Amino acid sequence: MFCYQCEQTAKGSGCTRIGVCGKQPDVAALQDLLVYALQGFSQVAVEARKNHVASGGEGAFTCRALFSTLTNVNFDAARFVPMLNEVVERRESLKAALAAKGVSPAWHEAARLVPAADMAALVPQGEAVGIENDPETDADIKSLKQTVIYGLKGVAAYADHAEILGQENPALYEAVEGLLADTLRTDMDLGAWVQRALDCGNANIMAMELLDAANTGTYGHPVPTEVPLGATQGKAILVSGHDLKDLDMLLQQTEGTGINIYTHGEMLPCHGYPELKKHEHFHGHYGTAWQNQLKEFAAFPGAILMTTNCIQKPAESYLGNIFTTGLVGWPGAAHITENGSGKDFSAVIEKALAMPGFAQDEDKGSVMVGFGHNAVLGVADTVIDAVKAGDIRHFFLVAGCDGARPGRNYYTEFVEKVPEDCMVLTLACGKFRFFDKKLGDIGGIPRLLDVGQCNDAYSAVKIATALAEAFDCGINDLPLSLVLSWYEQKAVAILLSLLALGVKDIRLGPSLPAFITPNVLNFLVEKYDLKPISTPDEDLKAILG
Structure with a gap:
C-alpha cells in the first residue's frame, strides 16, 4: 500500500x-x-x-x-x-x-x-x-x-x-x-x-x-449556548462524528426513555441549534477530539454512536458498545442501516439501557457554543464599534483538525498568548486544544467564539466578508489572521477554498502535506504567502508587530 x-x-x-x-x-x-x-x-x-x-x-x-x-x-x-x-x-x-x-x-x-x-x-x-x-x-x-x-x-x-x-x-x-x-x-x-x-x-x-x-x-440558526462538560446521573448514549440528522433521530427515539444524550468531538456545536437543544435529555458534551477516543470511549458507561467520519480502531473493551451508521464502518462493530423511513436506533437504545450509565452528577464546568455567522453578525455593530474605538486590535481564526502528532500544543500556547485586546474565532476539532480556556470578554462579547464544525468555515468566511464590507476593504486588509491545523481531506478542501477566495498570509501546521512538492509549495508561498507555523511567540510578533 x-x-x-x-x-x-x-x-x-x-x-x-x-x-x-x-x-x-x-x-x-x-x-x-x-x-x-x-x-x-x-x-x-x-x-x-x-x-x-x-x-x-x-x-x-x-x-x-x-x-x-x-x-x-x-x-x-x-x-x-x-x-x-x-x-x-x-x-x-x-x-x-x-x-x-x-x-x-x-x-x-x-x-x-x-x-x-x-x-x-x-x-x-x-x-x-x-x-x-x-x-x-x-x-x-x-x-x-x-x-x-x-x-x-x-x-x-x-x-x-x-x-x-x-x-x-x-x-x-x-x-x-x-x-x-x-x-x-x-x-x-x-x-x-x-x-x-x-x-x-x-x-x-x-x-x-x-x-x-x-x-x-x-434546525435553525445556532444561538449562543452554554454546554455542560460534566455528566448527569443516569443512562447515557454518546454521539460522535458530524451528522446532525442522526443526532436528531436519536434524540426523538430516546424521548422518555430516561437516557441522556451526550456529544463527542465535532458534535459539540450541535448544542447551539434550536431544534436540537429543545430536547431536555440532550445533556452536554463528553470528552475532546477524535484522537482521544480510545481512552474516552473506554471510560464511557453507555452506548456510543459513530456518524460520518473520525472513527479509530475500537478497543476490545468497548467494541460491543459502539455502533456505526451511514458510511462509517469497522469490522465487527454493529452497523445501523437506513430503512424506508429513516434509521432504527433501538439496538443502540437497548445497549444503553443495559449498561450502568453515570452513577452520579459531575460538575466539570461548561463551554459556550453557537457563534455562527447569524449570531456574530447580529452583534456586528458592537464589534465594528469596538474595532474603531481600539478595544479590539486583532482577530485570529485558530481552527482546523486536531490530531495525535507532536507539535499541536502550539495551538494551545498560541491562544493562551493572544493579547487581551484580541479575539479568537475557532471551528472544527482543533478547538479542543483550548476550547475550555476562560479568555474573558471585550465589551460583553466573549473573546473565544466557537463558530462550529469544520464545515462552518463558511460561517467564518461570511463573518470576514461582512467585516470587510463594513470597513470598505478587502479580506486581506482586515485585522484578521488565520492560523490553521490540518489532518484530513476536508481541511484540504477548506484550504483550497480560502486560496480560491484570494486569502493570503495563512499559517498552516503542524506539518505541511507530504503530497505537496517543493515547487508547488514555493508557488503557494510566492502567490499566497502561505507559511508553516513556527513558534507562538514568533508568529504573534510577526502578525502584531
Whole structure:
C-alpha cells in the first residue's frame, strides 16, 4: 500500500505497510480502486450531462462513494465491494443511454474497469491503480492532481451531509464530476492544474454554503449556548462524528426513555441549534477530539454512536458498545442501516439501557457554543464599534483538525498568548486544544467564539466578508489572521477554498502535506504567502508587530 493523504502519514512521507490511522492494506487497495472507478464513472457522467442523459442520482452517489474513501470513515473492506459494483452498474447504464443517442466516445480504461469477482483478486486490482502506479511522470502535476483528489474527498463529505438533509445543487455535482474526470487527463500543464485546484476550492464553497442552508434551514440558526462538560446521573448514549440528522433521530427515539444524550468531538456545536437543544435529555458534551477516543470511549458507561467520519480502531473493551451508521464502518462493530423511513436506533437504545450509565452528577464546568455567522453578525455593530474605538486590535481564526502528532500544543500556547485586546474565532476539532480556556470578554462579547464544525468555515468566511464590507476593504486588509491545523481531506478542501477566495498570509501546521512538492509549495508561498507555523511567540510578533 501507499497512502499519504493525511497529516499523520508515516515518517511524514507515506504509509506503506499499514496506515497510521489503522487502515489495512486491503482497505487501502479497495479505496484506490473505488477512486479509480469513480474517475472513470465521472468521465461518463460528464459526457452524459453534455448530451442531456441521466439516470438519476449520479452526483449524489459519486459524492457518497468518494466520501467513503476519506480518512477515518470506513475500515470495513467488505463494504467497498457493493459500492464498486454500483459504480459499474450506473456507469454502464449511462453508456447504454449515450449509445442509444449515437454517442460512443473512446473511454479511458478507468471507464471500462470490470471489478474482479472476489476479494482476493480485487486487492491486487486496486494496488495496480494506486498512487505509485500513476502514469503521470511530472512530480508537480502529480502533486496537484492528488491535491485535487483529496480536496474533492472533502467536498464530497460536505455535499453528502447536505444531501442527507435534502439540499442538492446540480452545479456542485457537475463541478465534482468534471474535476474528477480531469484527474485522468495527461494533456494539461501545471498552470491548468493550479486552476483545477482553485476550482476545487470554489466547489467546496458551494458545498459548504449548501450544507449551511441545510443545517440552519432544518434546525435553525445556532444561538449562543452554554454546554455542560460534566455528566448527569443516569443512562447515557454518546454521539460522535458530524451528522446532525442522526443526532436528531436519536434524540426523538430516546424521548422518555430516561437516557441522556451526550456529544463527542465535532458534535459539540450541535448544542447551539434550536431544534436540537429543545430536547431536555440532550445533556452536554463528553470528552475532546477524535484522537482521544480510545481512552474516552473506554471510560464511557453507555452506548456510543459513530456518524460520518473520525472513527479509530475500537478497543476490545468497548467494541460491543459502539455502533456505526451511514458510511462509517469497522469490522465487527454493529452497523445501523437506513430503512424506508429513516434509521432504527433501538439496538443502540437497548445497549444503553443495559449498561450502568453515570452513577452520579459531575460538575466539570461548561463551554459556550453557537457563534455562527447569524449570531456574530447580529452583534456586528458592537464589534465594528469596538474595532474603531481600539478595544479590539486583532482577530485570529485558530481552527482546523486536531490530531495525535507532536507539535499541536502550539495551538494551545498560541491562544493562551493572544493579547487581551484580541479575539479568537475557532471551528472544527482543533478547538479542543483550548476550547475550555476562560479568555474573558471585550465589551460583553466573549473573546473565544466557537463558530462550529469544520464545515462552518463558511460561517467564518461570511463573518470576514461582512467585516470587510463594513470597513470598505478587502479580506486581506482586515485585522484578521488565520492560523490553521490540518489532518484530513476536508481541511484540504477548506484550504483550497480560502486560496480560491484570494486569502493570503495563512499559517498552516503542524506539518505541511507530504503530497505537496517543493515547487508547488514555493508557488503557494510566492502567490499566497502561505507559511508553516513556527513558534507562538514568533508568529504573534510577526502578525502584531
